[in-house]
Amino acid sequence: MTEGAERENEGSALRHFLRSEAAGGVLLIAAAALALIAANSPLAPLYSDLLHAPLGPSLAPGHEPMSLHAWINDGLMALFFLLVGLEIKREFLDGELSTWDRRRLPLIAAAVGMAVPALAYLLVVGGDPGLARGWAIPAATDIAFAIGVLALLGSRAPAPLKLFLTTVAIADDLGAVLIIAVAYTERLDPLALGAAAAILLALYALGRSGVTRPWVYLLGTALLWYAVLQSGVHATVAGVLAASAVPLIRTRAAPDSPDSPLHRLEHGLAPWVAFLIVPLFGFANAGLALDGVGLAALLAPLPLAVAAGLFLGKQAGIFGAVWLAVRTGLAGRPGGASWLQIYGVSVLCGIGFTMSLFIGALAFPGDPARIEEAKIGILAGSLLSAVVGFLVLRFAPPRRISAVRRD
DSSP states (O other), rough: OOHHHHHHHHHHHHHHHHHHHHHHHHHHHHHHHHHHHHHTSSSHHHHHHHHHHHSOOOOSTTOOBHHHHHHIIIIIHHHHHHHHHHHHHHHHSSSSSSSSHHHHHHHHHHHHHHHHHHHHHHHHHTTOOOTTTTTTTTSSSOOOHHHHHHHGGGSSOOHHHHHHHHHHHHHHHHHHHHHHHHTTTOOOOOOHHHHHHHHHHHHHHHHHHHHHHHHHHHHHHHHHHHHHHHHHHHHTTHHHHHHHHHHHOOTTTTTTTOOOOOHHHHHHHHHHIIIIIIIHHHHHHOOOOOOSSSSSHHHHHHHHHHHHHHIIIIHEEEEEEEEHHHHHTOOBBGOOOOOOHHHHHHHHHTTTTHHHHHHHHHSSSSSSSHHHHHHHHHHHHHHHHHHHHHHHHHHHOOOOOSSSSOO
C-alpha cells in the first residue's frame, strides 16, 4: 500500500473516532442540561430518589448499599475507563503517540496542563487542608465534551487541531487515572490486591496464548473490577488495568483491523460508552440545585479554585507548554496551526466536566456540601472554557493546515 493510501486510511479512522466523540459530546451536553433542569424543577425530589434509592447490597467494606448513582459511578464508569485504557494503548503502540517524536508535544502539554491547574487550585484555597484534597479536580480534560464543542465549529476546527486536543486529553486521562489510584486510595486490602494481580496476570497470559474473543476480556474486567473494589483502590482503575492486557495486533495502514482484539473491543464499546454510559454519568452527576447560587457562592474558595484551575490554569499550562516546546525546538507546531487557534484549543482543554465531577466525588467522600460546591466550580469553569474557546476559534482567521512543521 502506498504512503498516500496509508494516510487516507489513517485519516478515515481518525474521522470516524472524532465523529463518534463529537456526537457523544453533544449528547453529554444535553444530558447535563436535563440534569440541571430536573434538579431545579418540581421533579427534584424524584430525581434525587431515583439516583440514591438502594438497588443492591454493599459490595465492599466501607461502601454504602449500591444505588443507581453508585452503579453508574463505580460500575458503568469502569467500562468508560476500559475504553480510555484501550485508546491509550492503541495510541501508544499503533497510533498518534507511537513514536517519541509524536508523543513529545502531547505529553509535555498534558503534564504541564495538569500541574498548572492543580497549582492554581492550591493557590486559591490557600492553607485550608480540608479543601486541599480537591487539587486534582481541574486536572483532566473531557474529550467528548471538548470534541462536541469543536464539532459545532465545522471547518473552522480542522482535523489536526482536533487530533492535538484528543492526544493531549488521552495523555492527561492517563495522568488522571494514576492520580485516582494513588491520591484517592485510603485503605488497602493486601489479599484483594493479590487477587487483582492474579486476575491481571491471567489476562496477560490469555493474550500471550492467542485468545482473541472480546467477551473473555470483558469477563476478566468484571472479575478484576470486583477484586479492585475489595482492595480499597477505586474500582474504575480496573478498566485501565484490564485494557493493558488486551492484545493489539499492529496492522500498518489498517488501524481498524478485525483481527486485532483491542480494536474489536474498542469499537464494540465505543457506542455504548459515548451514547449511554457517559450521558448517564452526566445526568447522574450534573444535577445541581441553583437556588442561592449567586456571585457569593461562585467566589467561595472551593468553587473559585476549581473554576480558576479549569479556565485559567489549563489554558496557561497547555498554551505555555506548547509555546516553549516550539520555541526551544523540542517539537513542531501542531499541523501548522496559528497561535490563536492553538490558544483556542488550549482554552477548550479547560472543559473538565466528566473527569472533574468524578474526581470531585472522590476528593470529598461523605461531604455532599463540598461536592456541590465543587460542581459549581466545575460547571462554571467548563462553561467559561467552552464559550471562550468556541469564540476564539470561531473568529480566528482561517488558515490552511498541512503537515506538521517546525518553527
